Amino acid sequence: MMDEKTIVWKGYLACIGEDSCIVQSPWYLGEDCVFGADSDYTTLAIAAIQLLQSKGIQIDSINALNDVEALIINMATGVEVMQTTTDDSEELSAEWDLCISDDARLVVCKTDCDVELWEPEGGLDVDEEFHQKMTSAWEKECLPEHVSQGAYVSQQQYEEGAAARLKLMSQKVDGELIWPPRQMDEKGNPMPQASTPLQGIATIESWTKLAAAGAPSEFSIRAPLLGGITTAFVRFEQGPRGVFLLVDDEDNNPKIEDQVQFAIRRIYAQEGYIRYGLKCQIIRD
Amino acid sequence: MYFLLLDNRCYQVPNTPRRVMVDVAVIGAGQTKYGNHPLGLKAMWAEAAANAFNSVDNNFEANLVDEAFIGSVAFGGGQLGNTAAILTEHSGMKGCSVRRVENACASSGFALRDAMMAIKSGEADIVVAGGIEKMNDLSAERKRYWLGVSGDTEWERLAGLTFPGTYALMARRHFHEYGSNHDDLVNISVKNHMHGFENEFAHIRKEVSFEKAASGFMVADPLTLYDCCPTSDGASCVILAADHVVREFTDDPIWLKGSGAGSDHLALHDRHSITQMSATQKAVAQAYKSSGVAARDIDLAEVHDCFTIAELMATEDLGFANRGEGGLFARQGRGIRNEGDVAINPSGGLKSKGHPLGATGTGQAVEIFKQLKGTVEAPRQIRDAEIGLTHNVGGSGATCAVHIFGRDR
Numbered sequence: 001m002m003d004e005k006t007i008v009w010k011g012y013l014a015c016i017g018e019d020s021c022i023v024q025s026p027w028y029l030g031e032d033c034v035f036g037a038d039s040d041y042t043t044l045a046i047a048a049i050q051l052l053q054s055k056g057i058q059i060d061s062i063n064a065l066n067d068v069e070a071l072i073i074n075m076a077t078g079v080e081v082m083q084t085t086t087d088d089s090e091e092l093s094a095e096w097d098l099c100i101s102d103d104a105r106l107v108v109c110k111t112d113c114d115v116e117l118w119e120p121e122g123g124l125d126v127d128e129e130f131h132q133k134m135t136s137a138w139e140k141e142c143l144p145e146h147v148s149q150g151a152y153v154s155q156q157q158y159e160e161g162a163a164a165r166l167k168l169m170s171q172k173v174d175g176e177l178i179w180p181p182r183q184m185d186e187k188g189n190p191m192p193q194a195s196t197p198l199q200g201i202a203t204i205e206s207w208t209k210l211a212a213a214g215a216p217s218e219f220s221i222r223a224p225l226l227g228g229i230t231t232a233f234v235r236f237e238q239g240p241r242g243v244f245l246l247v248d249d250e251d252n253n254p255k256i257e258d259q260v261q262f263a264i265r266r267i268y269a270q271e272g273y274i275r276y277g278l279k280c281q282i283i284r285d
Numbered sequence: 286m287y288f289l290l291l292d293n294r295c296y297q298v299p300n301t302p303r304r305v306m307v308d309v310a311v312i313g314a315g316q317t318k319y320g321n322h323p324l325g326l327k328a329m330w331a332e333a334a335a336n337a338f339n340s341v342d343n344n345f346e347a348n349l350v351d352e353a354f355i356g357s358v359a360f361g362g363g364q365l366g367n368t369a370a371i372l373t374e375h376s377g378m379k380g381c382s383v384r385r386v387e388n389a390c391a392s393s394g395f396a397l398r399d400a401m402m403a404i405k406s407g408e409a410d411i412v413v414a415g416g417i418e419k420m421n422d423l424s425a426e427r428k429r430y431w432l433g434v435s436g437d438t439e440w441e442r443l444a445g446l447t448f449p450g451t452y453a454l455m456a457r458r459h460f461h462e463y464g465s466n467h468d469d470l471v472n473i474s475v476k477n478h479m480h481g482f483e484n485e486f487a488h489i490r491k492e493v494s495f496e497k498a499a500s501g502f503m504v505a506d507p508l509t510l511y512d513c514c515p516t517s518d519g520a521s522c523v524i525l526a527a528d529h530v531v532r533e534f535t536d537d538p539i540w541l542k543g544s545g546a547g548s549d550h551l552a553l554h555d556r557h558s559i560t561q562m563s564a565t566q567k568a569v570a571q572a573y574k575s576s577g578v579a580a581r582d583i584d585l586a587e588v589h590d591c592f593t594i595a596e597l598m599a600t601e602d603l604g605f606a607n608r609g610e611g612g613l614f615a616r617q618g619r620g621i622r623n624e625g626d627v628a629i630n631p632s633g634g635l636k637s638k639g640h641p642l643g644a645t646g647t648g649q650a651v652e653i654f655k656q657l658k659g660t661v662e663a664p665r666q667i668r669d670a671e672i673g674l675t676h677n678v679g680g681s682g683a684t685c686a687v688h689i690f691g692r693d694r
Contacts, residue, residue: 148426153439161439180440180555206461206559208453209506216447217429229445233454233553241554243444243454253506256461267443277443 006121010047010263011036011247011281013120016055019113023048024105027126033103034126036248037134037226038265041100042069042276046264048098048108049077061094062108068098072276075159076166076264130225137221144272148218155273165277166264169194170240179240202234202280204258205241218268232280234260247281259283308694309404310531310538313341313524314647314654319639320488321421322518326360327375330417333520333644334376337413340654341524342535347377350524351409354399355385356392356416357643361423361431372417381413387643389435390591392416394646394677394686397523398544401688404527411530415522416644428516435680437552448591449505449513451553451681456507456594459560465612467499467507470593472615474498474511474636477590480622481633483665488517488639512593517639521648528694539657542672543576543689545569551683564685565602565676572674573604576689580604583689584670585628585656587649589678590635596620599676600629603687628667631656646677646686653690 061080070081163169170179215223260280315336355369368385386396393416400414481487501509547567590596597611606614620629632652653673
């Protein structure tokens, strides 16, 4: 049984039941629900699983088609993704299903659960030209042969830092949390494994909006469409600080002392591999 | 004299004299004009080296150089390996011990420090420190890549930051913590353009009004175009000599009185503060201590103003202004040549003279050398200049080298 109430969750619209949830993009092109500037089925799936987990629901594994990045979902949520190329139920073995629609919405539910249709509130119109250009930009950026002149973070290096990047895992040393993780302390001793997650609330200490021409070259296809990119320098409640892009590459200028929360979104793609990471979202009253 | 047995043969080895506390002097210094340079790498370096050789009062020959340290970020990958050897090969220094020194924009500041240490160690008497960069012949994409390789790639870069962005974060935070404002940065920009206007070696020889600088195109909010230095081509070269050989070359050496260096986290979020640079603080404390001078003794300083906020923060970190009063210092014009407390960036600084990454540190030393020798054309000459300082920062403050020069030993 779904609660019809629309929840704004990680920048998406959602509703949740006892054994299911629906998450969708807030953006509409006419009647069609479409992805925003930095979202896809993987980011929606992570948000949906995290929503269920936030309600105390345990999900060990989930069945999914190949439309999502199983490794990223696993690193972000701890849920094992059982992927198949068809929807043949004999191939599927998890207790939960991840079902995607042909627009920007998906359902996470128990395998034997019926999910009711739901009409969310709070949808936003997206400019058609912007949407088309952004979609084309991502298609171009995601091509295997696309190698930007940007700084190179290899897949191995990216995955090494994934727990910190996607789950805010920090190191605990003498009661103090260290994030992003470091290798050795000042005495030359190895630092402990990052196993303590930071709470996902932080305060903006500074911010900037880079003009498209000044943005890193790995953002060079999309930055002109966005009119630049905005980065916030934040301090987490537990002490560590970090820098994050704004969710949906929001046009709103932040303010120092604004509080932010975090959601996983696309950062950029290179050589056919999308780098996902946390972006921050200003908490509005 | 002692004897060394190798492969059943006996060699006589002279005792290497171990000098204690060798003093180091600058006997020559030269550079190319900064900007969109028409020459290639080898020719640019040769021009800077020739200007340095020719600036030595007595005859100087390239083959006298024992060691060479050349700073570069590798000019767009054009010659990433053996960068330095190809330069000395083409400037008469073939055969000398040479290496590239890389610490981002502080590459040649550290090359200068390494050169000084080579002499102080007693292993070398005449050493060249220099730097070179050429990036204006690169495509816009490739240039942006090379300008960004020195920041924290894994975290800052993935959050969309380039150096204008990191310095913009510092600026906004400084405004918030200390009440400084963008007008303070505009004052720095106007001053440095005014200083660089008469500098024949400067990239941008153009004075700008306060109004124009205040209304520049926004690059990284709150920093505008007039807060950002240009990307320049250029090369610079400084010749150092040990005290016991100095008089062979000049009766009027400029002494390298002190040196300091420090490092810090690459990423801003790992630092104690983003409104000060601990690498600078460590470097300058060491330099003041080793030279026996204090901030109040400095007559002129070439400060690393890659962005105007960098100069504002540096005036505090170097001790010219109290903490949080860098904006006031700029507002009161205390860095204007021959008017203020200390002439800050009489060359025009990175903002006007230009910033050929690897060449900037020794380029600052070239300016100080000429100023202390009294050979700078009016009205740029700082009156009665006795002690000068260079401050060279790598990236957004991960590395810093500070040097203090004086007319007296």
